[in-house]
Amino acid sequence: MADSVLEIRNVDKIFGEGETAVYALKNVSFSIKKGEFILIVGSSGSGKSTLLNMIGLLDRPTNGKVFIDGIDTSNLNDNQVSSFRNSKLGFIFQSSNLLSDLTVLENVILPRQIQRTDANATEEAKSLLKTVGLENQMNKYANKVSGGQAQRVAICRSLINKPAIVLADEPTGNLDSVSAQTTVQLMKSLNRKLGHIFIIVTHDRPQFGDVDKIITIKDGRIVDDEMMEIPTVN
Amino acid sequence: MDYRAKVGMRFITRRKGSLIAASLAVSIAILVVQVNSVIFQGLYNAIVRDQINYRFGHVYITRNENFITKSDKMLVNWLERIPYVEAAAPRLDSTASINSTGSGQTVRNYDVPVIGVDPVLDAQASKMYTTVGDGQYVSSRNSIVLGSLVARDLGNPHVGDSVKLKFKDRNGLDQLKRFTIVGITQTAGSVGLDNSVIMNIDTLREILGRPHETQSIMVRLNDPTKDQVVKDLFLNAFPTRSDNFKAQTIEESAETTLSGFRSGIALINLVGYFGMMSSAFAVVTIQMMQVTSKTREIGIMRAIGSKRKDILMIFIFQGMVIGAIGACLGTVFGVSYTVYAKETHITFQGSLALEVTYNWLGILQTDILAFVLAIVASIYPAYKATKLQPVEAMRFG
Numbered sequence: 001m002a003d004s005v006l007e008i009r010n011v012d013k014i015f016g017e018g019e020t021a022v023y024a025l026k027n028v029s030f031s032i033k034k035g036e037f038i039l040i041v042g043s044s045g046s047g048k049s050t051l052l053n054m055i056g057l058l059d060r061p062t063n064g065k066v067f068i069d070g071i072d073t074s075n076l077n078d079n080q081v082s083s084f085r086n087s088k089l090g091f092i093f094q095s096s097n098l099l100s101d102l103t104v105l106e107n108v109i110l111p112r113q114i115q116r117t118d119a120n121a122t123e124e125a126k127s128l129l130k131t132v133g134l135e136n137q138m139n140k141y142a143n144k145v146s147g148g149q150a151q152r153v154a155i156c157r158s159l160i161n162k163p164a165i166v167l168a169d170e171p172t173g174n175l176d177s178v179s180a181q182t183t184v185q186l187m188k189s190l191n192r193k194l195g196h197i198f199i200i201v202t203h204d205r206p207q208f209g210d211v212d213k214i215i216t217i218k219d220g221r222i223v224d225d226e227m228m229e230i231p232t233v234n
Numbered sequence: 235m236d237y238r239a240k241v242g243m244r245f246i247t248r249r250k251g252s253l254i255a256a257s258l259a260v261s262i263a264i265l266v267v268q269v270n271s272v273i274f275q276g277l278y279n280a281i282v283r284d285q286i287n288y289r290f291g292h293v294y295i296t297r298n299e300n301f302i303t304k305s306d307k308m309l310v311n312w313l314e315r316i317p318y319v320e321a322a323a324p325r326l327d328s329t330a331s332i333n334s335t336g337s338g339q340t341v342r343n344y345d346v347p348v349i350g351v352d353p354v355l356d357a358q359a360s361k362m363y364t365t366v367g368d369g370q371y372v373s374s375r376n377s378i379v380l381g382s383l384v385a386r387d388l389g390n391p392h393v394g395d396s397v398k399l400k401f402k403d404r405n406g407l408d409q410l411k412r413f414t415i416v417g418i419t420q421t422a423g424s425v426g427l428d429n430s431v432i433m434n435i436d437t438l439r440e441i442l443g444r445p446h447e448t449q450s451i452m453v454r455l456n457d458p459t460k461d462q463v464v465k466d467l468f469l470n471a472f473p474t475r476s477d478n479f480k481a482q483t484i485e486e487s488a489e490t491t492l493s494g495f496r497s498g499i500a501l502i503n504l505v506g507y508f509g510m511m512s513s514a515f516a517v518v519t520i521q522m523m524q525v526t527s528k529t530r531e532i533g534i535m536r537a538i539g540s541k542r543k544d545i546l547m548i549f550i551f552q553g554m555v556i557g558a559i560g561a562c563l564g565t566v567f568g569v570s571y572t573v574y575a576k577e578t579h580i581t582f583q584g585s586l587a588l589e590v591t592y593n594w595l596g597i598l599q600t601d602i603l604a605f606v607l608a609i610v611a612s613i614y615p616a617y618k619a620t621k622l623q624p625v626e627a628m629r630f631g
Contacts, residue, residue, distance in 0.1 A: 058537060058625045079541050086539020097534045101244040113237035114539045157538070
């Protein structure tokens with residue numbers, strides 16, 4: 001575990017109390033090393049998005065601990081968690097979740113501005129947007145670009161602070177098949193090129209082809225956690 | 235620009251309806267306070283102006299419970315040697331029973347106040363002569379000027395007609411005298427001497443048997459701010475102990491008239507400020523709507539690292555934008571109305587013309603208050619925004 005960037009240790013998440021208590025996650029443990037491309041799969045309601053929220057520090061586990069870069073995140077206060085999310089984690093959501101009142105470029109720069117290290121941020125953001133083929137769209141408002149383009153903007157935003165881990169919750173869920181495939185390939189190439197961990201929650205396991213690891217969740221428990229080879233979908 | 239300011243600005247400026255509604259709420263509140271101030275402070279100033287012009291001057295000299303027996307010419311000369319004094323004039327008050335004769339019939343017979351004035355000095359120290367709409371001001375010993383209300387009650391006699399006045403002299407004996415009407419005086423709002431008659435002071439002294447006595451001396455200043463100085467100079471020169479003089483500034487002499495009015499102004503201003511409070515509620519409502527409509531965005535910002543205080547600052551900044559725009563608009567509306575009221579010498583239903591002044595300090599205070607209120611009104615919605623959890627905000631936003 002010494003070289004793992006992310007370690008989830010005996011995590012439970014219980015919603016409700018007493019007789020109405022529901023285990024969304026039960027005794028979940030696993031670890032992830034630098035540069036891995038991970039899928040979290042499972043049926044609806046299995047707890048995969050809840051797990052992603054725990055990893056992303058968007059929610060706190062009822063029991064257990066989440067370590068990122070060796071830091072026990074359960075000891076962090078609200079401000080520290082916010083700073084941690086900003087510097088160590090990148091987020092891509094199902095519906096791109098850009099700020100519609102900002103331009104594409106401003107959306108990408110935003111995490112750097114939150115970090116208050118926005119020197120060269122514009123140049124870096126432009127470079128990222130060029131990488132995903134959106135250099136001509138950067139001054140458009142975010143609500144004026146297509147779903148596929150918006151998702152690529154969200155990928156750029158997630159990478160601008162060079163996070164240790166990029167978390168994606170159903171990133172292709174709202175896209176047509178062509179845009180979805182483009183987005184998958186983009187994430188995989190960035191993973192190879194930049195070495196960020198990508199953790200992706202998805203229903204659509206075949207769409208991602210070869211990955212480093214697949215974590216299968218069922219009823220809040222990990223039922224399968226191993227290096228797998230998935231047949232490439234033609 | 236700080237990203238919180240930029241995001242706050244974008245949030246509010248891209249929702250033009252909310253921005254306009256909230257800013258208008260603030261600006262209308264400022265306008266209400268401004269209009270109240272223009273009308274009621276203008277009315278107050280107009281009453282002060284007319285009390286100075288027609289009745290008291292800037293400094294009003296009387297003698298406690300008695301007539302002034304020192305020579306009025308000596309007192310006026312003494313006063314006019316003070317550099318701040320423009321003019322001074324003696325007056326003598328009394329009452330008389332009045333009637334007029336027209337077409338061989340006596341019209342009305344009732345008591346009216348009588349003001350005796352020095353025709354030359356009074357024209358310098360007061361503005362009463364400017365209120366004579368028909369005819370001229372008092373001149374010769376047997377001439378008389380009727381107030382418009384007196385003239386109305388007498389059946390509207392004309393200049394050149396005669397009236398009879400019956401006085402009681404200092405010994406209680408009736409003194410009947412006929413006068414020729416030389417003018418009719420009328421003032422807006424009847425704040426002048428519309429219910430009185432004006433005659434030559436020497437004639438009145440003679441009738442009353444008070445040849446050297448004076449009721450009051452009104453003193454007009456070329457610098458009204460020196461009223462206290464002139465008052466003090468006079469009382470030092472003629473100490474109350476020996477002469478029993480009383481000298482008052484306009485604020486003191488017209489206190490009875492003005493004190494009630496001041497209370498009214500305070501009450502009206504209070505109503506205006508309550509209006510401002512209601513605008514704060516409008517800002518709260520609009521900001522709450524803004525928070526609700528931006529729930530998802532707040533969740534995103536929290537997810538990518540914004541702290542609660544950053545979210546708070548975004549909505550506080552929106553309050554500042556609303557307050558600033560509202561204050562600017564309110565000032566433009568308010569100053570425009572003030573300019574209009576001042577330039578047109580606005581009156582209401584023939585009442586006295588308002589004495590409008592530019593109260594820049596008052597405008598600034600109102601603006602600052604409105605600005606601060608808009609910010610304060612944004613605190614609760616901003617606080618609510620900080621309480622949103624990122625996951626819930628994105629899921630339900």
